[in-house]
Amino acid sequence: MHRVVPIYLAINTSPSMARRLVEVEQMLVALTDELLSSPVLGDQVRIGVVSFADTADLVLPLTDLTRLGRMPRIPSGRETRFGPLFELLAKVVGRDLTVHRAMDAEVMRPMVFLLCDGLPTDNGWERSFAKFYGVAHAGVILATIGLDEKETQWLGSALRATAAFSWADERTYSLAARVEEVLLDHASILVTSRVISTPRGSSSGSPSPEQDA
Amino acid sequence: MSTGTTRAGWPSVPQRLKEAEIRHAVPGSKGGASTVFTAFGYADRLMYKKYTEPRDPAALDRLVELHAAMDAESAGYARDHMAWPVATVRAADGQVAGLMVIRADMTFHAHLSTSRVRVRDFNYLLYEDRAARVGVPPATVRQKAALLRDLVSVLLWLDERGLVHEDLAAHNVLWRLEPEATVFLLDCDSLRPAGEATGQPLFTTVDWTDPRVLGEEVARPDRASTSYAVGLLVARVLGSPYWRPASGEGSIGPGGGFPPALEPLLDAAVGPAANRPSLRTWLDGIDGIAGALPAVRRVREAPPTPPATLRVEGQTIGLNDRLALLAGLVIGALAAVLVMVRFL
Numbered sequence: 001m002h003r004v005v006p007i008y009l010a011i012n013t014s015p016s017m018a019r020r021l022v023e024v025e026q027m028l029v030a031l032t033d034e035l036l037s038s039p040v041l042g043d044q045v046r047i048g049v050v051s052f053a054d055t056a057d058l059v060l061p062l063t064d065l066t067r068l069g070r071m072p073r074i075p076s077g078r079e080t081r082f083g084p085l086f087e088l089l090a091k092v093v094g095r096d097l098t099v100h101r102a103m104d105a106e107v108m109r110p111m112v113f114l115l116c117d118g119l120p121t122d123n124g125w126e127r128s129f130a131k132f133y134g135v136a137h138a139g140v141i142l143a144t145i146g147l148d149e150k151e152t153q154w155l156g157s158a159l160r161a162t163a164a165f166s167w168a169d170e171r172t173y174s175l176a177a178r179v180e181e182v183l184l185d186h187a188s189i190l191v192t193s194r195v196i197s198t199p200r201g202s203s204s205g206s207p208s209p210e211q212d213a
Numbered sequence: 214m215s216t217g218t219t220r221a222g223w224p225s226v227p228q229r230l231k232e233a234e235i236r237h238a239v240p241g242s243k244g245g246a247s248t249v250f251t252a253f254g255y256a257d258r259l260m261y262k263k264y265t266e267p268r269d270p271a272a273l274d275r276l277v278e279l280h281a282a283m284d285a286e287s288a289g290y291a292r293d294h295m296a297w298p299v300a301t302v303r304a305a306d307g308q309v310a311g312l313m314v315i316r317a318d319m320t321f322h323a324h325l326s327t328s329r330v331r332v333r334d335f336n337y338l339l340y341e342d343r344a345a346r347v348g349v350p351p352a353t354v355r356q357k358a359a360l361l362r363d364l365v366s367v368l369l370w371l372d373e374r375g376l377v378h379e380d381l382a383a384h385n386v387l388w389r390l391e392p393e394a395t396v397f398l399l400d401c402d403s404l405r406p407a408g409e410a411t412g413q414p415l416f417t418t419v420d421w422t423d424p425r426v427l428g429e430e431v432a433r434p435d436r437a438s439t440s441y442a443v444g445l446l447v448a449r450v451l452g453s454p455y456w457r458p459a460s461g462e463g464s465i466g467p468g469g470g471f472p473p474a475l476e477p478l479l480d481a482a483v484g485p486a487a488n489r490p491s492l493r494t495w496l497d498g499i500d501g502i503a504g505a506l507p508a509v510r511r512v513r514e515a516p517p518t519p520p521a522t523l524r525v526e527g528q529t530i531g532l533n534d535r536l537a538l539l540a541g542l543v544i545g546a547l548a549a550v551l552v553m554v555r556f557l
Contacts, residue, residue: 002455002516033327036347039340040383043454043516066343105516192244193380193400193416 003106005187006062006096008048008138009179010085012116013077020145020175021074024115027176028072032065034184042066045187048092052085053077062096080118082125086132093136110138111186115179117145117169119155129159141182145169223292224255226300228277232310235302237261242332244400246416252313258292259299262402263311269413270309273301276404277312279374291315294367295398317397321387323349332399335383335446339454341510352390354470355506357450359394362499364446367398368439369492372407379403379434381442382421383449407436421445425486437486443495444482447475455516458483472502 011017011024028049035042042064049060051074060072093110100107132138142161144152146169156164167178237250246266252259276298283291291297296314304310323333325347337344338360341351352360364386371378378385380403387397403416415433417426423438425431431438448456452467459465466476478498481488490498 001457033329036343037325037327037329037331038336039343039347040336042343043340066346188243192384193246193382193403193418 001104001106003044003108004100005045005108006048006093006100006110007045007183007186008050008062008089008093008110008112010050010052010089010112010114011059011074012080012114012118013051013053013074014080014116014118015076015078017117017145018076020117021076023175024074024179025071027179028065030176030180031183032068032071034180036066041184041187048096049074050085050088050092051075051077052081052088054079054081054084056084056088058088058092061092062100079121080116081122082120083122083128086125086128089138090128090132090135093132093138097136110136111141112136112138113141113143113179113183113186114159114161115143115145117147119147119151126158133160141165141186143167143179143182145175224258226255226259226313228274228281228300230300230302230313232302232304235261235313237263247311249314255313258316259313260296260316261302261311262298262314263302264309266414268309268402269411270301272405272411272413273298273309273312273402276402277301290370294363294370294396295401297401312402314401317387317399320389320391321397323347325349332387333389334399335386335388335450338388339383339449351510352388353508353510354451355503355508356390356394358499358503358506360388360390360396361443361447361450362496362503363394364396364398365443365492365495365499367396368443369496371404372436372439372492375406376404377407377434377436377439379405379415379438380417380421381434381439381446382418383446384418386446405433409433431486435486436491437489439492440482440489440495443492444479444489447482447495447499448479451475472506474498474502474505 009024011021013021028047031047035045045065046062047060047065048058048062049072051057051059054077057075059074060068089112093112097107097110140159140161141163142152142156142159143165144155145167147155147166149166152164152166155161163182165178165182167173167175236253238253239251241249241251241260243249247262247264250261250263252261277300280288280291280297280299292315296317298312298314300313301309302311302313317332321333322330323337324330327347333349337349338352338357341349345351368378368381378398378401380400385399387399389395389397400416405411411433415426417434419427421442423431423434423441426434426438434442445456445458448467448471452469452471456467466479471479475498478490478495481490482495
């Protein structure tokens with residue numbers, strides 16, 4: 001049975017994010033190279049891209065990036081609204097799950113990587129999120145640019161995020177590299193060993209110091 | 214701290230090193246609980262495996278001592294086939310920070326067309342159509358059998374020394390075909406005496422782990438778990454990378470041209486532990502089919518892709534579309550000029 005690991009990038013395209021969109025497109029190219037270089041990740045990871053501002057658009061449906069002829073261009077929008085995003089994601093993720101399961105694939109829990117640089121301006125977006133969460137049962141990883149820790153934590157909590165990152169709004173780091181690292185860290189469970197059990201009485205938490213140091 | 218080399222070009226390394234003494238850079242592969250670094254000053258034969266989670270120093274020291282006590286022939290075999298730990302590395306507080314392990318030489322690496330250099334693990338053998346797209350040529354069925362034979366030989370060598378590899382998985386087995394089909398085992402800090410009770414955390418890969426371990430029927434992978442993992446590797450390499458044992462009664466074979474002569478062994482390997490074939494039986498089984506296997510590559514069927522009804526919404530016009538539009542405009546303009554010339 002073929003396994004599918006669905007990852008959706010939800011990219012805020014409000015005007016303040018406009019200069020970052022090129023970096024997001026660069027990240028998609030770098031991610032494609034990585035998926036090409038790792039046959040098992042390439043075989044199983046599928047990427048979808050949703051842009052959101054005052055409206056939300058499916059820029060790239062869930063896709064095997066390594067077979068994509070050209071990268072999507074991400075259009076910029078106006079204000080940051082979460083309601084349209086989660087309305088769209090509920091439809092898209094729900095449909096993708098149905099399609100892939102009908103094709104007898106083992107579909108792993110979907111993950112939404114949400115990148116934004118502002119708090120949502122619309123009221124009642126939580127209802128859309130609850131609907132999305134009920135349909136998709138997706139995990140959310142949140143990355144904010146320029147928000148402080150407290151705002152990021154609040155937003156992460158409201159989104160039931162499994163991880164939340166608060167990145168500074170400066171050019172001293174590569175946004176593409178950071179996003180790629182987070183995504184690959186999520187997907188790498190397919191190709192790396194993990195602790196699957198820690199027997200009771202384990203001493204692993206406090207290894208004994210060297211006796212003859 | 215390196216202290217020169219031995220006669221075989223092997224760096225002589227103390228069994229314990231301080232982390233501050235290691236010149237390392239260029240992080241390589243990152244695992245669930247460790248990162249591997251290039252280490253300078255060890256004739257390119259060693260790497261530094263730095264842990265992100267604490268490990269049992271006694272178990273690691275024991276592996277290091279085993280290597281140090283090997284005769285020349287055994288040490289040579291271990292170095293050719295396994296990333297064996299040769300020294301423990303201590304942090305300033307005296308705790309184990311990592312290990313110096315034997316590095317797989319460049320014949321186990323692949324220079325990909327994506328300009329990346331990666332260790333050539335069994336995933337490049339399993340997903341061979343994808344591997345071929347980045348410049349890793351597929352192996353023939355006969356070559357795959359030879360690689361599996363070498364893998365079972367390495368596991369048998371460990372078994373004869375009472376050791377079990379607790380994390381046998383595709384990403385932990387490297388391969389090369391030249392000068393001969395050879396494998397190289399990674400994550401050898403997962404080597405443990407068979408049957409030993411330990412309180413250490415178990416690092417493993419769920420897709421490749423004996424269900425008896427996942428179901429806590431047994432505490433640690435044992436000899437029967439090794440036979441199970443070999444069964445999975447044989448089925449996925451010679452059959453289909455998507456194959457999994459049936460959870461209920463009866464089994465469905467891996468298909469994909471899997472040799473029928475190995476099906477009884479595979480059925481036994483994924484069945485009750487008491488009936489699982491020994492490594493010697495696996496070796497005989499693979500030897501039994503090797504001569505009959507074709508020296509050809511077998512193209513595997515790709516998994517189905519979603520229907521084209523999932524259209525891109527909001528897609529911008531791409532280069533090809535722009536060129537087509539431009540060509541249309543040029544042809545249209547030329548036609549207009551011709552018409553005008555004809556009637557003027």
